[in-house]
Structure formats: C-alpha cells, structure tokens
Amino acid sequence: MKNFxxxxxxxxxxxxxxxxxxxxxxAGADGIELDVQMTKDGQVVVIHDEKVDRTTNGTGLVRDYTxxxxxxxxxSYIYAGQMGVNPIPTFEEYCEWVAGTDLVTNIELKTxxxxxxxxxxxxxxxxxxxxxxxxxxxxxxNHYSILQMKELAPELPYGLLEESWIVNAGAYVAGVGVDAxxxxxxxxxxxxxxxxxxxxxxxNTWTVNDEARVRELLxxxxxxxxxxxxxMVKAILAEK
Numbered sequence: 001m002k003n004f005x006x007x008x009x010x011x012x013x014x015x016x017x018x019x020x021x022x023x024x025x026x027a028g029a030d031g032i033e034l035d036v037q038m039t040k041d042g043q044v045v046v047i048h049d050e051k052v053d054r055t056t057n058g059t060g061l062v063r064d065y066t067x068x069x070x071x072x073x074x075x076s077y078i079y080a081g082q083m084g085v086n087p088i089p090t091f092e093e094y095c096e097w098v099a100g101t102d103l104v105t106n107i108e109l110k111t112x113x114x115x116x117x118x119x120x121x122x123x124x125x126x127x128x129x130x131x132x133x134x135x136x137x138x139x140x141x142n143h144y145s146i147l148q149m150k151e152l153a154p155e156l157p158y159g160l161l162e163e164s165w166i167v168n169a170g171a172y173v174a175g176v177g178v179d180a181x182x183x184x185x186x187x188x189x190x191x192x193x194x195x196x197x198x199x200x201x202x203x204n205t206w207t208v209n210d211e212a213r214v215r216e217l218l219x220x221x222x223x224x225x226x227x228x229x230x231x232m233v234k235a236i237l238a239e240k
Contacts, residue, residue: 001218003233004031004106004226006207007048011228014077015055016046017086021094024103029230031104031137033206036091036123038116043067044091044123047075050113056088063114091123095130105132106182106204106226108161109140109149120149127153137204139182146178159204163187170199180204185217185225193220211236 008020009027016034024032035048040063052058052065056073057080067090074080075088098105109119127136139159140146146158159180160173165187173181173196180202183192188205196203204224208214214236217225227233 001222001237002030002104002224003028003230003237004033004104004204004224005029005230006033006226006228007035008032009228009230011209014075014079014083014086016048016089017075018089018093018097019083019086021089021097024230025101027231028234029103031106031224032098033106033108033226034094035108035110036119037062037110037114038119038122039063039065039067039070041066042118042122044119044126045070046089046091046094048110050110052088063116092126092129095126095132098135099130099132102135104135104137106137106139106159106224109138109142109145111145112141115142115145120145120152124149124153127156137180139180139204143176147176150177159202165192168195170196170201173201174199180223182206185213188217188220188222190220193222197221208233 005024007015009023010020013020013023021032034046036044051061055077056075058073071087074085076086137157139161141161143160158178159182160178161182163184169181181196182204185205185208202223205222206226208225208227
C-alpha cells in the first residue's frame with residue numbers, strides 16, 4: 001500500500017501550499033494529492049475550494065481572481081501568523097519542485113462545480129514540460145473531465161472520484177475504461193473491495209486519518225491511502 005499526503009501534510013501545515021508539500025516529502029510520503037483550478041486569466045493554481053474564503057485571508061471565487069491578485073493572498077488557513085506567509089502555488093511551481101523528487105502526484109481536476117474549459121490541456125502541457133508522465137495520476141469527481149483528458153493523454157493513469165456508495169463500482173469504472181477507483185474510505189466494505197478488485201481496478205481511497213482504519217484498509221488490499229497525516233501512515237507501513 002502506498003502513502004499519499006492529502007493536500008500535502010495538511011494535518012500539521014497549511015493545506016495545498018508548498019510548505020505542506022515539502023513537509024510531506026520529509027515525512028516519507030510516497031505521493032501527494034492536490035487540487036487544481038483556474039484563475040480569471042487562465043492560469044492553473046493549486047487550491048481545493050472554489051472560493052478562497054476558507055483557506056486564505058481573501059473572499060470570493062478563485063475564477064474571479066487573476067493570478068497576480070490571487071498570489072497576494074495568504075493561504076496559511078488556520079495557521080496564519082504561525083508559519084509565515086504561504087501563497088497559493090501555481091501548478092507550474094509545484095511541477096518544477098516535484099520533478100526533482102520521486103513523488104507521485106495525484107492531480108485532482110476540480111471541475112465538478114465549474115468546468116474550467118481547457119484546464120485538462122493546460123495540466124497536460126505542464127506535465128509534459130516537466131517530464132512527469134510517469135509520476136502522476138489524474139482524478140476528478142467530474143468523470144466527463146477525466147474522459148476529456150484521457151483523449152489528450154491516453155497513456156496516463158486515471159481515477160474516478162466518488163463519495164457515494166456505488167453498486168458494482170468496479171464494473172462501472174472498468175466500463176468507463178479507467179484504471180482506478182477513488183472512493184471515500186467509509187464505503188469500502190470487504191464485499192465492495194472484492195467486487196472492484198475482480199475487475200482489475202486499483203483502489204485509491206481518501207481521507208484516512210485513523211490508525212485503526214489504515215490497518216483495516218491495508219488488510220483489505222487497498223492500493224493507496226490518502227490522508228492528512230503521512231507520518232502516521234508511514235509508521236504503520238513500517239510495522240510490516
């Protein structure tokens with residue numbers, strides 16, 4: 001089982017910031033999960049919410065800001081004043097950094113609320129620019145967005161995000177022609193895992209922050225756990 005840091009080491013550092021990503025690497029994560037959206041002037045940035053209100057000192061929609069305006073905000077979240085100023089990273093800034101590591105990046109296309117036309121092509125362009133083709137997984141709750149990007153880059157691995165309890169999820173994912181299922185971990189019963197695995201589908205689950213649950217998922221044969229505390233998951237995996 002692989003250990004992916006959810007929005008970086010977000011359990012102890014400001015989520016989706018370069019600080020959180022660097023701390024995840026230091027903590028021994030195998031990979032990083034992050035979210036990408038697009039600014040008013042068409043730049044790809046790393047932030048989870050469609051609005052900046054929760055994680056920054058600003059207000060309003062990401063898509064209503066230019067990159068220059070967005071970069072003036074402090075994305076320190078609940079850690080404001082404790083860890084310096086942490087700007088919202090551009091996806092390119094992240095790519096340039098992660099290219100010097102062995103980390104695999106789960107890139108979530110945040111196209112479920114606003115489609116951000118063209119974001120798939122921009123993400124693919126940056127993946128190629130920094131030669132990250134072997135170090136990424138593309139996921140989204142918008143399964144049409146996954147199919148759009150799959151047309152551009154059929155060789156990349158993809159995962160379908162889902163938080164409901166889909167019946168016969170493995171059959172659905174296989175039918176779409178995608179490699180992995182990215183469900184909420186609470187929906188992963190032994191029966192569900194067996195059905196998904198019977199179709200040769202990988203299971204990459206989120207957001208797992210409980211030690212006992214990590215052990216259960218390890219025993220079930222889940223492929224990747226995505227959580228806020230990569231240090232905790234690392235310690236559990238080291239027991240094996």
